[in-house]
Amino acid sequence: MKKILLSVRKKAAIAVTFILVFAFSLLFLFPTVFTITNSFMSESEISANYGAVFATGDAGGKTYISEKVNLKLIPDMVTFQQYYTVLFKSPDYLLKFWNAVILVVPIVVFQVIVACLASYGFARYRGKGREFLFFAYIVLMFMPYQVTLVPNYLVSDFLGILETRWAVILPGIFSPFAVFLLTKSMRRIPESIIEAARLDGAGEWQICTKICIPSCRSSLFSVVILIFIDYWNMVEQFLVLLTDREKMPLSVFLSEINTGEISLAFCVAVIYMIPTLLLFLYGEEYLVEGISSSGGLKD
Amino acid sequence: MENEAKIKNRGWIKNAAIIFLTVMLVLTFFSNTILNWSLPEVSGQYAGYGQIKTSVTGTGTVKANMNYNVVLEETRKIESVLVKAGDIIVPGQTLFTLEDYENTELDQAEQSLEEMEFNYQMKILGKTDDTETQSNLEELYETLKELKEDRVEAVKNTDLVKGSEELVKIYQNERDKYTQSVSELEQQVSELTNGEAADSAELAAKLEELEVAKKNLEAAEEILAEKNDIYEEISGSIDLSYSAALSAYESAKKAYDDAYTELEYMQEDYDALVNSSESYEKLLKKYQDAEKELEESKSMLEAAQSEYESAKTAAQNAYSGNIDSDSEYNKLVEDQKIYDAALKEYNEALASGDPDRIQSAKDALDALTDYSKEISALNAYRNAKSAKEEASDAVDIAQAEFDEAKNNLENASSATDSEITTAKRNLDRQKQTVSEYSKALAKARAELNQATTDDNRLKEAKDAVTAAEQSVKAYKKESETIQKELDSLLSDETKRVNALLKEENEKLKAVTLKYDEENKKLTELQSKVTETPDQIDEQIKTTEKQIETAEKEAIKQEEQGNKEDMIFNLELERDLAAIEKQREKVEKLREKTYDMEVVSKFDGTIAAVNVYSGSTVNAGDILAEIEIAGKGYTLEIPVTTEQSRAIAVGDRVTVDGYWWANELKLTVSAIKPDTSKPNEGKIVEIDIDGEVTNGQTLNVSIGERQSSYNLVVPNSAIREDADGKYILIASAKSTPLGSRYIAKRIPVTVLAKDNINSAVDAGSDYGYEYVISSSTAPIEDGSQVRLVKS
Incomplete structure (x- = not known):
């Protein structure tokens, strides 16, 4: 009897858990699916469904067909008109896409390089104040970007790189998050391996590049993915440090959706998420492994 | 296995990423081009406050101020109508042709006149007692008439005879001239045939040349004979050759x-x-x-x-x-x-x-x-x-x-020595032999010299003979050549003269023929003329005297008549007066008869034609209405009520697109309601002073007033369709990708217009946006456009 009760409870728990998980997963998935499906709707349909949301006082007294928002997942008529408009008739979007690539790729690359070297130092240095130094470096990670925005602006102005892409790239290169992740990962490397390498005559550089960094590959991939995602979606730095609209990435324009082309916004969002998605798919297991290793979890 | 699956997965993702980035790169390069290629480019301006110089324009037809009606005063039938409404006519131009008809009144009047004259004559003739005198008088009249006719004939014949005699004389002179010319030419031909030079200078020169050549030849022959004699003499004198x-x-x-x-x-x-x-x-x-x-x-x-x-x-x-x-x-x-x-x-x-x-x-x-x-x-x-x-x-x-x-x-x-002595003896002997031969040689040499001298003389004589023979030959050839040329010249001259002779003979023949004909004609004419005009004049004078005498006799007899004669005379006078009246009537009737055509008396334009071919027109009916030119012209143009408010009587009007516009003076004379559109428009009447033609079309502009308006746009910005006039504005729509411009229709009403701009009323739909005035491609409401880059 007890056994039967236990199995029922177990099953019920499993079911409830499943339902909850399913519900939450739906909730998480819904915006993405919604975005993708709505990108295949025509402009008139989108305007009819969502126009009232973006109505402003300058609409000239017009009233939309639907006064309330009508969330639709299945288009009345599937059309690629918006994709055509975005990809073939709107070069601005494509230029903004490449602006984002030009800004984010250097940040990722240089941040990884700096993080590797810094984390090696933090992992191997046994001197005094190591922890304090590490803490001081990491505490910045907890600060919101707005706290460091003004100093960044002033320093950029001082260096004369304001209004240039370097004003965004340079602060990004020295982000502490990557250092934190990689340091944790490197500290898990057994000392004996390092000693053995030293005994074999390897120098610090060789130990770093040939032993430590390959060992932290998973953490490295996770760092790359997380940094890419972070900066690919960034908006504030570009708005503050870059005033030239021509240098703005696409994330800035996606944040300015208005009564203009809502349908184009869906289409742009779909295209904008593709690089992130591909990167994630490519390094998915590394990401999981990296985060878990940095959290100290053992496989 | 798992790793392989992972590697495969990563490979696929890597390829997808590469493809994605490649596509984005390619599209980045070409999307702007595709966009620009597809969107029409528009230009324009923002509408705003401005001023318009307005003028009312219109087109009208020039009309004359005075009209004339073509009327007939009697009943006639129209044969053909030669004009129509709108035709421009000139004075004297035939408008209608009328059919021919019988004027019986005139015929009757002429007939009664003839009867009256006949009766009058008969009365006069029937009253005479002395028939003999009357018949005598008649005979005399007849004779006089014949004499006059004979005189005319005689004069005519006399003139003809004179003319013929002159012609005969002319032909005779020509015949004599040609005869003499022929005889002269025949003489020339005979002289040429005989080889005489006649009058030709060329021939004379050639003959003289021939004489000279013959003389030279004779001289050369004499020289030749002389040279031959010398040669014979020398040849005979030589002993040894x-x-x-x-x-x-x-x-x-x-x-x-x-x-x-x-x-x-x-x-x-x-x-x-x-x-x-x-x-x-x-x-x-x-x-x-x-x-x-x-x-x-x-x-x-x-x-x-x-x-x-x-x-x-x-x-x-x-x-x-x-x-x-x-x-x-x-x-x-x-x-x-x-x-x-x-x-x-x-x-x-x-x-x-x-x-x-x-x-x-x-x-x-x-x-x-x-x-x-x-x-x-x-x-x-x-x-x-x-x-x-x-x-x-x-x-x-x-x-x-x-x-x-x-x-x-x-x-x-x-x-040895003996050999030497023998040799010496032989040598001496031989020397002597040589000496004898030497003497013989000298003698033979002398004889040879002599023979050489003789031979040279003979050769010289022979050369002289040869030279003389050549000279003779040359002179002979020269004289033969000259003779040939002379013969040729004679032949040519003979041919020429023969040709002239033939021509002259033909002329002589023709003239002789004419002479014979004219002579024959003269003979005939002379046979016709029996009496001269003077003789006939004498006869006429005699006859007229006789008639005068006979008439006096007849009058005398008449005066001596009784009372019946006086009454008769009075009746005659009455009849004569009646005849005169009748004659006047006939004249009047003749004047009244119309021609077969109706012509225009004025310069103008046919406004209306009221008859047709074959129709009968009564007296007083109007056949056609003519607008007379030169009496002033008027132009009427239709305008809207709104436009009429901008016009006043007396406004000066200008003509557009007319070469002699400066020579015309147009003034608004009246503004009257348009009966065809009572509440919508009016008719502006314009007086024209200047050289125009009836029916001419003129484009005019009235008044130029400047007014200010809130919305002034270029004329090219105003479009029109079945729903009326409208403008297109570039309505900006901001998108995540930037601003996009959509053409939007705004209906407007044109308040005023000049050559460049128009003042419009756009209502509440227009918020002073960018007005599209031109585009590189047709655009309509809702089209996406791109603004021209400044």
């Missing part, structure tokens, strides 16, 4: 030459005999000398040979190398020079006393070898060798001379 003399001379010469040659041979033999005895001794001596020379040279050769052998041995002993090698010898000489120089240096060093120098010189010297002995031995050998060779050559030469002397000696022989 040149050929015979030459032959004798040649024989004598040959004999002499042979004898002389024989003499020379004999002389040579004699000399040879004498010489041969002298030369043998010389050759012997020469032989002996050569033998001695040979022996001496041989002994010298032996000495040189022994000297050579010893020098060779010494040289071989002194030098181990090749004693015959020039290169080794030269090297030794060079080395020796070096050694000598070192030795000299050494000696100088010794002289200087410098131990270092001495030592170095000594070392240098020690390093070298003294080849002086070898060199001297080699020199001795070489000298001995050359001496030997010279001695050998001398021996060879002496041997050759000896052999030659020996040979000469063997060949020589000596002659």
